[in-house]
Amino acid sequence: MSREIPYKTYLTEKEAPRTWLNLKAFMKEQHDPFLNPATGKPCAPEELEAVFCKECVKQELNSADKEIEIPDGIRNFYKTFRPSPLVRAYFLEKALGTPAHIYYKFEGNNTSGSHKLNSAAAQAYYAKQQGLKSITTETGAGQWGTALSMAAAFYGLDLKVYMVKVSSEQKPYRKEVMRTYGAEVIPSPSDTTAAGRKILEEFPGTGGSLGCAIAEAVEAAVTTPDCKYVLGSVLDHVLLHQSIIGVESKLALDKYGENPDIIVGCIGGGSNFGGLIAPFMADRLQGKNNTKFIGVEPASCPSLTRGKYAYDFCDSAKITPLAKMYTLGCDFMPSPNHAGGLRYHGMSPIISKLYHDGYINAVSVEQTKVFDAAIAFAKCEGILPAPESSHAIRVAMDEALKCKQTGEEKVILFGLTGTGYFDLAAYKAYNDGTMTDYVPSDEALQKSFAALPKV
Amino acid sequence: MSREIPYKTYLTEKEAPRTWLNLKAFMKEQHDPFLNPATGKPCAPEELEAVFCKECVKQELNSADKEIEIPDGIRNFYKTFRPSPLVRAYFLEKALGTPAHIYYKFEGNNTSGSHKLNSAAAQAYYAKQQGLKSITTETGAGQWGTALSMAAAFYGLDLKVYMVKVSSEQKPYRKEVMRTYGAEVIPSPSDTTAAGRKILEEFPGTGGSLGCAIAEAVEAAVTTPDCKYVLGSVLDHVLLHQSIIGVESKLALDKYGENPDIIVGCIGGGSNFGGLIAPFMADRLQGKNNTKFIGVEPASCPSLTRGKYAYDFCDSAKITPLAKMYTLGCDFMPSPNHAGGLRYHGMSPIISKLYHDGYINAVSVEQTKVFDAAIAFAKCEGILPAPESSHAIRVAMDEALKCKQTGEEKVILFGLTGTGYFDLAAYKAYNDGTMTDYVPSDEALQKSFAALPKV
Numbered sequence: 001m002s003r004e005i006p007y008k009t010y011l012t013e014k015e016a017p018r019t020w021l022n023l024k025a026f027m028k029e030q031h032d033p034f035l036n037p038a039t040g041k042p043c044a045p046e047e048l049e050a051v052f053c054k055e056c057v058k059q060e061l062n063s064a065d066k067e068i069e070i071p072d073g074i075r076n077f078y079k080t081f082r083p084s085p086l087v088r089a090y091f092l093e094k095a096l097g098t099p100a101h102i103y104y105k106f107e108g109n110n111t112s113g114s115h116k117l118n119s120a121a122a123q124a125y126y127a128k129q130q131g132l133k134s135i136t137t138e139t140g141a142g143q144w145g146t147a148l149s150m151a152a153a154f155y156g157l158d159l160k161v162y163m164v165k166v167s168s169e170q171k172p173y174r175k176e177v178m179r180t181y182g183a184e185v186i187p188s189p190s191d192t193t194a195a196g197r198k199i200l201e202e203f204p205g206t207g208g209s210l211g212c213a214i215a216e217a218v219e220a221a222v223t224t225p226d227c228k229y230v231l232g233s234v235l236d237h238v239l240l241h242q243s244i245i246g247v248e249s250k251l252a253l254d255k256y257g258e259n260p261d262i263i264v265g266c267i268g269g270g271s272n273f274g275g276l277i278a279p280f281m282a283d284r285l286q287g288k289n290n291t292k293f294i295g296v297e298p299a300s301c302p303s304l305t306r307g308k309y310a311y312d313f314c315d316s317a318k319i320t321p322l323a324k325m326y327t328l329g330c331d332f333m334p335s336p337n338h339a340g341g342l343r344y345h346g347m348s349p350i351i352s353k354l355y356h357d358g359y360i361n362a363v364s365v366e367q368t369k370v371f372d373a374a375i376a377f378a379k380c381e382g383i384l385p386a387p388e389s390s391h392a393i394r395v396a397m398d399e400a401l402k403c404k405q406t407g408e409e410k411v412i413l414f415g416l417t418g419t420g421y422f423d424l425a426a427y428k429a430y431n432d433g434t435m436t437d438y439v440p441s442d443e444a445l446q447k448s449f450a451a452l453p454k455v
Numbered sequence: 456m457s458r459e460i461p462y463k464t465y466l467t468e469k470e471a472p473r474t475w476l477n478l479k480a481f482m483k484e485q486h487d488p489f490l491n492p493a494t495g496k497p498c499a500p501e502e503l504e505a506v507f508c509k510e511c512v513k514q515e516l517n518s519a520d521k522e523i524e525i526p527d528g529i530r531n532f533y534k535t536f537r538p539s540p541l542v543r544a545y546f547l548e549k550a551l552g553t554p555a556h557i558y559y560k561f562e563g564n565n566t567s568g569s570h571k572l573n574s575a576a577a578q579a580y581y582a583k584q585q586g587l588k589s590i591t592t593e594t595g596a597g598q599w600g601t602a603l604s605m606a607a608a609f610y611g612l613d614l615k616v617y618m619v620k621v622s623s624e625q626k627p628y629r630k631e632v633m634r635t636y637g638a639e640v641i642p643s644p645s646d647t648t649a650a651g652r653k654i655l656e657e658f659p660g661t662g663g664s665l666g667c668a669i670a671e672a673v674e675a676a677v678t679t680p681d682c683k684y685v686l687g688s689v690l691d692h693v694l695l696h697q698s699i700i701g702v703e704s705k706l707a708l709d710k711y712g713e714n715p716d717i718i719v720g721c722i723g724g725g726s727n728f729g730g731l732i733a734p735f736m737a738d739r740l741q742g743k744n745n746t747k748f749i750g751v752e753p754a755s756c757p758s759l760t761r762g763k764y765a766y767d768f769c770d771s772a773k774i775t776p777l778a779k780m781y782t783l784g785c786d787f788m789p790s791p792n793h794a795g796g797l798r799y800h801g802m803s804p805i806i807s808k809l810y811h812d813g814y815i816n817a818v819s820v821e822q823t824k825v826f827d828a829a830i831a832f833a834k835c836e837g838i839l840p841a842p843e844s845s846h847a848i849r850v851a852m853d854e855a856l857k858c859k860q861t862g863e864e865k866v867i868l869f870g871l872t873g874t875g876y877f878d879l880a881a882y883k884a885y886n887d888g889t890m891t892d893y894v895p896s897d898e899a900l901q902k903s904f905a906a907l908p909k910v
Contacts, residue, residue, distance in 0.1 A: 006467065006468040006469075007468060007534040007535070008468070008534065010465045012461065013461040013462060013463070014461075076546075077837075079462040079463065080462070080546070080836060080837035080838075081837055091531075091535070091609075109564050110837060110838075111833070111837055111838055111839045111874070150837060153833075153834040154546075154834065154835065154837070172879075172883070173879035173880075173883075176879040176882050176883045176886065177839060177879065177882075179882075179883075179886045180830060180833060180839065180882050180886060181833065181834060182834065375635060378566070378608075378635060378636065379608040379609065379636060379637065380608075380609065381535060382532075382535035382536055382565060382566060382605060382609070383535075383565075383566055384566045384632060384635065419566070421876050424627075424628035424631040424632065425628075427631050427632075427634075427635050428627070428628075428631045428634075431631065431634045431635060
C-alpha cells in the first residue's frame with residue numbers, strides 16, 4: 001500500500017467547504033426554463049413560491065453566482081454527517097490488478113444511508129428560516145423520506161411524508177425510521193387529500209404510485225398554512241446542495257495532486273452525479289481539464305442513452321411544471337424485475353443540457369452485471385453498496401480493467417452514493433440466481449414518446 | 456459551538472494505533488482460570504487450541520505483555536472501517552442544557568453496524584495465518600455473523616454461520632448480508648451435526664437457541680480439517696482486540712487535553728465496555744487518574760447488579776469450559792418483551808474481576824427509559840442508535856443532567872457501539888406505545904442460581 005496517499009481522507013472541520021458551487025454560472029448556455037403546462041409560458045417565481053420555499057426558488061433561478069454561501073445553520077447540521085470520506089480503493093485496485101488509481105466518495109455514512117441528506121438539510125433549514133411550521137414530501141422506497149425526517153427533526157419542523165402505499169407495506173421498517181424521527185407517514189393514496197380520495201374512488205384497491213404521492217404532498221402543502229413542499233432530486237437547487245460532494249472530493253484530491261481522468265456516477269434524477277461532477281465540470285467548461293464524465297444508468301430505464309430531449313412533466317400525475325430534459329415519457333415504468341433503483345423517467349435539466357452539448361458521456365448497464373460488481377466491491381472494500389451506487393462501481397471497474405490492458409495509470413473517481421441495507425431483497429434475488437435483466441423494446445419507447453406533451 | 460474542539464475527530468492513518476492494550480497486564484490480580492467441567496481442573500492451552508486458533512489462545516492466556524502489536528494484515532483491514540470518529544456531542548449538550556462535555560466513540564460506521572468487526576478482523580486474520588481453510592461461528596440476531604462474514608471474505612476463508620433458526624426466519628435480510636459476503640448460513644438446529652440432529656429429534660418444531668447454535672458450530676469446527684471456531688465476546692482475547700476503541704478514544708481526547716471524569720458503556724458480554732475503558736482503566740490501576748467507570752445493563756438481564764460471582768458455563772448447552780464471572784445462571788433467559796439486546800447470562804471474566812475488586816460501577820436501566828434516550832439522541836445527533844448502545848446514552852444523559860444541577864463541567868465519554876437499522880421492530884413497539892418493562896423477581900433469580908455448577 002502506498003505510503004503517500006492514505007486509504008481514507010476526511011477533511012477537517014476547518015477544511016470543510018463554506019460554499020456550494022453553482023454549476024449553472026459556468027455554463028455558456030442555460031437549459032430551457034420550466035413551463036406552466038396550462039399556459040405554455042415560463043413559470044414565474046411566484047408560481048414556484050406557491051409550492052417551494054422562497055430561498056430554494058431563488059437558488060433554482062440563479063445562474064449568476066458561481067458560489068453560494070452555506071449558512072452556518074446548515075454547516076452545523078452537516079457536521080453531524082460530513083465531511084464524508086474520500087477513499088483510495090487500494091483493495092479493489094489490487095483485486096483487479098490494475099495500475100489505475102481508483103477513488104470513491106462515500107455518501108452512505110449517515111442514518112438515511114445516502115447523499116439525499118445533503119439537500120434535505122438545506123431545504124429544511126430554509127423552510128425554518130422562512131418561518132414555516134411544516135413541510136411535506138413524498139417518498140417511494142423511503143430513502144428521501146428518511147433523510148428529510150432527520151432534517152425536520154434537527155430543525156424542529158413538522159413533516160408529513162406521503163409514502164407510496166405498497167412501499168409502506170413492503171418496507172414497514174423504513175416507515176419506522178421516519179416515525180422515530182417524528183415524521184407523520186401517510187400511506188398514499190390517502191383520504192387526507194382530494195387527489196388521494198379521487199384515486200381511491202376510481203381504484204379502490206390500488207397500491208399507489210409516486211405520481212399520486214407527489215400530488216397528495218403538493219396539495220397538502222398548498223392547502224396548509226405555513227407549509228411548503230420539498231423535492232429530493234432533479235431540480236437545479238437540489239444539484240446546488242449536492243455540489244458539496246464534488247467540492248469536498250476536489251479539495252481532498254488536490255491534497256495529493258491527483259486530477260481525475262474519469263469521473264463516474266450513477267444517474268437517476270441526476271442529483272448525485274450533478275453534485276459529484278460540479279467543480280470538475282466547472283473547470284472543464286473553463287478549459288482547465290480534460291476529464292471524461294460518465295453517467296451510468298440502468299439498461300431498463302435508459303433516459304439519457306435512449307430517451308428524447310423534450311419538454312415533459314416531472315411526474316406521472318402531470319401536475320408539475322414542464323421541464324426540458326431527456327425523458328422516456330412521464331408514463332414510462334421500468335420492468336418490475338428491475339431492482340437497482342434509478343427508475344425516474346426523466347433527468348435533471350442541467351445534466352440533460354450538458355449531455356446534449358457533448359460534455360457528458362452516458363452508458364447503460366444491465367443489473368446482473370451491476371450486482372456482480374457490487375459483490376466484488378463489498379468483499380474487498382467492506383462496504384455493502386446500494387444497487388444505485390453499484391452502477392457506478394460497474395463502470396469504474398470496467399474503466400480500471402481497460403487500464404490493466406493498456407497499462408495506463410488513469411485516475412478514476414466514482415460516487416458511492418449509499419448503502420445497500422434496505423435493498424437486501426434485490427441481493428437475495430441475485431444470491432438465489434433468480435435475478436434477470438430487461439431492456440425495453442424500441443416499440444415500447446416509441447409508444448411512450450408519442451404521449452409527450454406538445455409544446 | 457466551541458472553536459477549539461471540533462464536532463468530530465478522526466485520527467489520521469499515521470496516528471492510528473499500532474498496538475492493542477492488554478488490560479490484564481495492568482491488573483494486580485488475574486481472574487480465576489477457565490476450568491474443564493469434566494475434571495474441575497484449569498484448561499490446558501492444548502484443550503483450548505482444539506477449538507480456537509493458536510494465536511487467540513496465546514492472547515487469551517497472556518497477562519504479561521502490556522501492548523500487543525497489531526499485525527499489518529489486520530491494520531490494513533482496519534483501514535476500511537477505522538479509525539472510527541470521536542464525537543463531541545455539542546447538539547446533545549445543547550438540548551440538555553448541560554455544562555458537561557459529552558463525547559462518544561461511534562463504532563457503527565461499517566457494514567456490520569457495530570464494534571464486533573474489530574475482533575472478527577483479528578480472529579479471521581489469525582485463522583488465515585495459521586493456514587486454516589475455514590472457520591465456524593454461531594449468531595443470534597446476526598450482528599456478529601455479519602461482521603465475521605465480512606472478515607472471512609476479506610481474508611479469503613470459508614465460513615459457516617449457525618444462525619438461531621427463529622432468528623434466521625425473522626431476520627431474512629441479516630442472513631442475506633452474510634450470504635452476500637459468501638458465508639454459508641445454516642439455520643440451527645440443523646441435520647449437519649450430531650448436536651443438531653439430537654435436538655431436532657427431541658424437539659422437532661424448535662426455533663433453536665444460541666446454546667444449540669454454539670454446540671453445532673463447535674462440533675463443526677472440531678470435526679472439519681483445517682477449521683476452527685470463533686467467538687465474538689466474553690473472552691479475554693476479544694477484549695484485547697476491542698481495546699482499539701479505547702486506545703483511539705484516548706489518543707483523540709489527549710489532543711484536546713480532555714480527561715474523562717466518567718466513562719459509560721453498555722454491557723452484555725462485556726467486549727465493547729472492556730475495549731472502551733482499557734487504556735483509561737490501565738491508567739487508573741497505576742493511580743494516574745480517578746475516572747469513574749459505569750457499565751450499564753438492562754434491568755431485565757442484570758448480571759453485574761444482581762448476579763452471583765461464581766463459576767458457570769459460558770453457554771446454555773453446557774459444552775464450554777467453566778468461567779468465573781458474574782452470572783445469572785446459564786439457563787437464565789430475559790423476558791421475551793426485552794428488546795434491547797445485552798441478553799447474555801454472564802459477563803466477561805476481566806470485567807467481572809474488576810467489578811468485584813471495586814474498580815467498576817454498574818447500573819441497570821429499564822428499556823422504555825433507554826428508548827426515550829435513544830430518540831432524543833437520534834433527533835439532535837442524527838445517528839439512530841442500537842438499543843444496546845442506547846443503554847449507555849441513557850446513563851450518559853443522566854450524568855450530564857446531574858452536572859446541570861451542580862454546574863460541574865465534567866467530561867463524559869460513552870461508547871456508541873452500533874446502529875439501530877436492524878432493531879426497528881423494537882423502535883416500532885416504542886413508537887406504538889406497546890413497549891413494556893420487566894424486572895426478574897428475586898425468586899426467579901434464586902431458582903436460576905440454584906442450578907449453578909458445583910465447583
